Amino acid sequence: MKIACWNVNSLKVRLPHVLDWLAANPVDALCLQETKTEDKGFPFAELSAAGYHALHNGQKTYNGVAILSRSAAEDVRFDIPGFADEQKRVAAATVGGVRIVCAYMPNGQAVGADKYAYKLRWLAALTDMLREDLQRWPKLALLGDYNIAPEDADVHDPVAWKDQILCSEPERAAFRDFLGLGLSDAFRLFEQAPKSYSWWDYRQMGFRLNRGLRIDHILLSAPLAGACSACAIDKAPRKLERPSDHAPVIATLDLPAP
DNA sequence: ATGGCTTGAGTGTCAAGA
Numbered sequence: 287m288k289i290a291c292w293n294v295n296s297l298k299v300r301l302p303h304v305l306d307w308l309a310a311n312p313v314d315a316l317c318l319q320e321t322k323t324e325d326k327g328f329p330f331a332e333l334s335a336a337g338y339h340a341l342h343n344g345q346k347t348y349n350g351v352a353i354l355s356r357s358a359a360e361d362v363r364f365d366i367p368g369f370a371d372e373q374k375r376v377a378a379a380t381v382g383g384v385r386i387v388c389a390y391m392p393n394g395q396a397v398g399a400d401k402y403a404y405k406l407r408w409l410a411a412l413t414d415m416l417r418e419d420l421q422r423w424p425k426l427a428l429l430g431d432y433n434i435a436p437e438d439a440d441v442h443d444p445v446a447w448k449d450q451i452l453c454s455e456p457e458r459a460a461f462r463d464f465l466g467l468g469l470s471d472a473f474r475l476f477e478q479a480p481k482s483y484s485w486w487d488y489r490q491m492g493f494r495l496n497r498g499l500r501i502d503h504i505l506l507s508a509p510l511a512g513a514c515s516a517c518a519i520d521k522a523p524r525k526l527e528r529p530s531d532h533a534p535v536i537a538t539l540d541l542p543a544p
Numbered sequence: 545a546t547g548g549c550t551t552g553a554g555t556g557t558c559a560a561g562a
Contacts (some may be wrong), residue, residue: 295561320561322552333554347552348560367560368554401560433562488549499562516558531550531562 287541289300291317291502291530292392292523293485297352298322300530301329303523309396311520312337313536314356314543315381317388317429321350327351332510343377349376351388355381356534376412378419382544384510385423390413397454409460413447416467419517420507424522428469428505431532436471442483442498449505452501457460469505471535472517478514485532494526504537513540 288315294300297318308316319463323326328342333354343364351374353359359379366376375390389412394405434457440446447453456501465471473482483498492498501513506514516538524533 298550320551393554393560395560395562431562450562487562491547492549528550 287385287539287543288313288536289315289317289386289429289504290534290536291319291356291388291504292534293431293432293502293530295320295530295532296322297350298327299528302505303530305332307520307523307534308336308338308354311534311536312356315384315386317353317386318340318352318354319350319390320386321352322347323350323517324457324468332409335421341377343374343420345374348373349390350391351377353379353381353386353388357382359386364500366408366411366415369408369415373407378500380423382541383425384539384541385419385426387419387426387428389428389432391430391432391434394451394457395431397449398449401469402451405461406456409457409463411515413460413467416458416464416469420467424507425509427510427537428464428509429503429535432500432503433501434458434461435499435501436503439480440483442481442499445497452499464505468508470508470511472504472506472511472514473500473519473535474516475511476517482519484535486530487505488526502532502535503533506537510539514538515540
């Protein structure tokens with residue numbers, strides 16, 4: 287079983303890339319972030335023709351998450367229960383016995399900003415949700431754009447980014463709180479090339495100069511981490527014309543495909 | 545230098561991203 291996540295930065299713009307990528311990488315589940323559309327603009331038909339079920343928690347202009355899956359998803363749930371939030375950032379469903387939680391975590395804008403306080407509140411609420419979900423679904427994966435670079439090794443210039451948004455200590459502590467629930471960073475279960483990132487700024491040749499951050503992650507509960515045989519970032523789509531600024535992350539689980 | 549791209553909204557240019 288293969289699962290993946292990708293912040294597409296507008297699904298309307300990126301649909302050709304997504305369809306091409308799925309053809310080359312026929313994963314069992316793909317979590318999308320920043321679809322930036324309501325359901326009426328969501329390409330259900332095109333994805334169905336490509337062999338994928340889709341569930342979408344979207345809104346106009348901003349945010350929006352989707353889970354694409356080869357087999358039908360069960361126990362679908364949107365948003366964080368009990369956390370009032372206008373922003374569509376979470377979709378969860380069970381695929382092939384694995385609980386898939388797709389998250390587009392807040393950016394936070396700048397340390398100390400109102401959006402930063404919202405980010406930290408949001409991360410705490412998600413942690414509370416996951417603590418309960420793990421009781422019900424021991425095989426759980428949390429995939430998406432975390433907007434957190436967990437360690438300096440995940441940052442091209444740790445000095446410049448020190449204590450900045452995406453790298454601040456409270457954000458990193460929130461990431462460690464996920465790990466404290468018993469989740470493992472799939473990417474770090476394996477040897478990886480140094481300077482591996484999942485996002486590069488569009489400006490000033492960020493990708494060509496590999497000035498990036500690793501902020502897109504797949505976290506796995508213990509039963510899934512034990513079954514994980516590979517995790518990689520696929521930089522190929524970032525090299526295409528009009529790319530997303532994020533690259534997909536894929537994890538291979540030694541479980542039967544659903 | 546609060547600049548530098550890209551997107552959606554909407555048809556001016558701005559908010560937001562990371």
